[in-house]
Amino acid sequence: HISTPYSYGGGTPDGPGTGFCDQVNGYANGRCVASSTVGYDCSSLVQYGYWPSVRLPRTAAAQFSATADRPVARARLKPGDLVFWSNGSGIYHVGIYAGDSRVLHAPRTGRLVTVEPLDSAMPPGDYHGATRP
DSSP: OTTOBBOTTOOBTTBOEEOOOOSSSSEETTEEOGGGOEEBOHHHHHHHHHTTTSOOOSSHHHHHHHHTTSEEOGGGOOTTOEEEEEETTEEEEEEEEEETTEEEEOOSTTOBOEEEEHHHHSOGGGEEEEEOO
């Protein structure tokens, strides 16, 4: 599903879907685009990628909680591991490690699902850790 649009709140275990806008998320250039964009957000992309063999919860924070008992050191990442980013408010982003220091993820409104270097996917200081689902 590379090149599928990002849609805040969009996507299900069955595939891409329209999202929604809240007070902060889902907007581009001041207008709500998530409610008319068929796509994935970061956690629905991960959920879709593992369903039905691994039934992960819907949000990045819940996915971290559900897999936190299986942590993976960054030096030992394998393709398929989940990688997480956090800030002072908690886990805010998840992607799937693709090997070769790259991550498959749905970055944010206005971007497409992509594979990019782990260190440039999100702010490097926000890297939280990884788990094995």
